[in-house]
Amino acid sequence: MENNNLGSSDRLLLAAINLISERGYNGVTTQEIATAAGLSEKTLFRHFGSKQKLLESAFDRYHYAEEMRKLFKEKLVWELEEDLLTVSRTYHEIMNRNRKLIQISTRDEVQLPGFKERTQQHPLQLLEILTNYFIAMGEKGKMIRTDPKMQAFTFMMSQFGAFVNNLEAGKNYPDIALEPFMHESVKIFARALTP
Amino acid sequence: MENNNLGSSDRLLLAAINLISERGYNGVTTQEIATAAGLSEKTLFRHFGSKQKLLESAFDRYHYAEEMRKLFKEKLVWELEEDLLTVSRTYHEIMNRNRKLIQISTRDEVQLPGFKERTQQHPLQLLEILTNYFIAMGEKGKMIRTDPKMQAFTFMMSQFGAFVNNLEAGKNYPDIALEPFMHESVKIFARALTP
DNA sequence: AATGTCTGTCAGTGATTACTGACATCATAA
DNA sequence: TTATGATGTCAGTAATCACTGACAGACATT
Numbered sequence: 001m002e003n004n005n006l007g008s009s010d011r012l013l014l015a016a017i018n019l020i021s022e023r024g025y026n027g028v029t030t031q032e033i034a035t036a037a038g039l040s041e042k043t044l045f046r047h048f049g050s051k052q053k054l055l056e057s058a059f060d061r062y063h064y065a066e067e068m069r070k071l072f073k074e075k076l077v078w079e080l081e082e083d084l085l086t087v088s089r090t091y092h093e094i095m096n097r098n099r100k101l102i103q104i105s106t107r108d109e110v111q112l113p114g115f116k117e118r119t120q121q122h123p124l125q126l127l128e129i130l131t132n133y134f135i136a137m138g139e140k141g142k143m144i145r146t147d148p149k150m151q152a153f154t155f156m157m158s159q160f161g162a163f164v165n166n167l168e169a170g171k172n173y174p175d176i177a178l179e180p181f182m183h184e185s186v187k188i189f190a191r192a193l194t195p
Numbered sequence: 196m197e198n199n200n201l202g203s204s205d206r207l208l209l210a211a212i213n214l215i216s217e218r219g220y221n222g223v224t225t226q227e228i229a230t231a232a233g234l235s236e237k238t239l240f241r242h243f244g245s246k247q248k249l250l251e252s253a254f255d256r257y258h259y260a261e262e263m264r265k266l267f268k269e270k271l272v273w274e275l276e277e278d279l280l281t282v283s284r285t286y287h288e289i290m291n292r293n294r295k296l297i298q299i300s301t302r303d304e305v306q307l308p309g310f311k312e313r314t315q316q317h318p319l320q321l322l323e324i325l326t327n328y329f330i331a332m333g334e335k336g337k338m339i340r341t342d343p344k345m346q347a348f349t350f351m352m353s354q355f356g357a358f359v360n361n362l363e364a365g366k367n368y369p370d371i372a373l374e375p376f377m378h379e380s381v382k383i384f385a386r387a388l389t390p
Numbered sequence: 391a392a393t394g395t396c397t398g399t400c401a402g403t404g405a406t407t408a409c410t411g412a413c414a415t416c417a418t419a420a
Numbered sequence: 421t422t423a424t425g426a427t428g429t430c431a432g433t434a435a436t437c438a439c440t441g442a443c444a445g446a447c448a449t450t
Contacts, residue, residue, distance in 0.1 A: 008426080023305050026221035030408065040428055045409060107302050110218050120367060127368075150379040153371055154353050157380070161356030172315060173322075176348055184345040185352075192387035203396080225438065235398050240439060 009047050011037040013058045020055065021100035025108040030054075052112075055104070059115060064097050068125045076133065080142060081190035087130060088159055088182045094122055095163045127156055134193075143193050155189050204242050206232040208253045215250065216295035220303040225249075247307075250299070254310060259292050263320045271328065275337060276385035282325060283354055283377045289317055290358045322351055329388075338388050350384050 006014070015036035019028040030051050034041040048054040071090050076083045095102065098119060105115040127149075134148035162185075167178040201209070210231035214223040225246050229236040243249040266285050271278045290297065293314060300310040322344075329343035357380075362373040 024219055024221060024302070026219065027306060029406085041409090042429080043427060046426085049409095051408065107219065111222060123367075147379055150371070150375060151383060153368070153376065154380040154383055157356030157360070157376075158349050158353035159356070161352030161354070161359070164356070164359055165352070172318075173348070176345070180345060181348065181352075184342055185349040188346060188349055188384065188387040192383040224436085236439090237399080238397060241397085244439095246438065 008037070008039055008043060009057075010061075012039065012044055012047060012054065013061055016054050017058050017062060017100050017104070020108075021103045025051075025055065025104070025111055055112065059101060059105075059118065063101055063118060064094065065118070065121070066094070068094065068122060068129055072129055072133075078137065078140065078142065080137065080194060081186060083133070084155070084186040084189055085182065087126070087155075088186055091122075091126060091156075091159050092163060092178060092182070095160075096168070098122070099163075099166070123156060123160060127152055130155065141195065144195050151189075151193060155185075158185050158189075203232070203234055203238060204252075205256075207234065207239055207242060207249065208256055211249050212253050212257060212295050212299070215303075216298045220246075220250065220299070220306055250307065254296060254300075254313065258296055258313060259289065260313070260316070261289070263289065263317060263324055267324055267328075273332065273335065273337065275332065275389060276381060278328070279350070279381040279384055280377065282321070282350075283381055286317075286321060286351075286354050287358060287373060287377070290355075291363070293317070294358075294361070318351060318355060322347055325351065336390065339390050346384075346388060350380075353380050353384075 012033065016028075016033050019033055019036060030044055031041050033054070034044045037044075044054065048057055068090065072087070075086050075090070102119045105112065105119045109116040130152035131149045134143060134152055137143035138145040138148060162178070162181055165172045167173060167176055167181060170177075207228065211223075211228050214228055214231060225239055226236050228249070229239045232239075239249065243252055263285065267282070270281050270285070297314045300307065300314045304311045325347035326344045329338060329347055332338040333340035333343060357373070357376055360367045362368060362371055362376060365372075
């Protein structure tokens with residue numbers, strides 16, 4: 001964890017994210033965070049005033065909030081299997097970039113109100129986009145027309161479930177990798193939803 | 196939270212599970228747990244000796260560890276859509292019964308080693324059962340024969356994702372309920388996997 | 391009546407922890 | 421050189437918290 005080329009604030013923020021995502025807000029001391037950042041506890045408080053504000057700053061600074069909307073506009077080609085793969089890839093990219101903050105926001109949601117809403121926005125956005133995409137595909141005759149919202153939700157849940165189990169870490173399901181999962185899950189849904 | 200007809204130990208265990216699942220192990224004091232149980236802090240320590248042992252006892256006492264294996268043996272009828280619905284129902288029943296303990300074990304896994312393995316056994320069992328079921332169905336000619344393990348895993352992930360989002364609580368996705376989700380997700384996979 | 395069991399109250403201890411103030415050090419810029 | 425800003429050290433405070441011992445009351449069993 002040698003981030004010596006970064007500024008002190010960023011070193012503290014990253015150390016905080018790493019430690020708190022692993023052991024929880026109440027499971028980490030300001031002393032530990034400062035030491036992990038290679039700085040003194042005093043410096044931590046000079047920069048952020050309180051432990052709470054330190055974590056809030058970490059969210060403001062390191063939460064990637066780009067809209068999924070934009071990412072899809074230019075990428076979708078109205079070919080179901082290809083597009084589902086794009087959706088899956090983009091989803092896992094964004095979610096994995098935010099993994100540690102998402103973990104913190106779910107674990108410590110009671111103590112850190114408002115954080116969960118911010119990380120929950122990505123799934124909600126995706127659900128909306130995907131539902132609209134399914135409706136449009138149905139109108140084009142390229143998809144069965146039954147329950148687009150629930151279909152989108154089911155696809156999302158499969159991706160979300162895989163994300164939560166952190167296939168890349170390989171701890172929960174050692175012999176299942178992310179890339180093959182994305183392909184197989186996309187294939188399944190494409191086959192199920194094609195007329 | 197009036198469990199006055201229960202013994203003191205059980206009142207304490209249930210109060211501990213409720214509070215810790217909401218606010219985390221380090222976010223709850225022994226004082227709070229005792230008060231929630233309608234007892235004094237002293238009584239808590241007389242019964243369990245330490246906070247740690249209190250939680251461990253809660254797991255031993257309230258973790259429903261029945262094997263999915265048994266539940267399926269008598270229920271499956273080798274009809275894909277019907278069986279997938281049975282699997283989904285059974286899965287959510289068991290997982291929801293264990294929801295609070297599962298939440299504790301994932302949130303506080305670092306501080307409570309060994310707990311996660313115990314709650315993770317249900318999904319692992321289900322994956323194995325479902326994979327074998329898919330293989331057998333393939334041999335009967337009732338399912339496409341491609342990648343049974345990954346197909347089982349994808350189905351499981353969709354159920355797991357829905358479980359994590361606690362549809363019954365209706366907080367994350369207010370307009371999506373568990374029952375319709377189970378039916379739609381099962382329909383999707385049945386259509387995708389039928390020859 | 392006597393005994394044992396369960397519980398509460400009270401008053402504490404020792405450890406941890408977020409957070410502070412005073413002062414020193416050191417590099418860089420003016 | 422001097423001033424400035426960022427940092428470290430040290431010693432400390434006030435609060436919290438897991439946990440304890442001593443004593444007493446309530447209740448059931450014998």
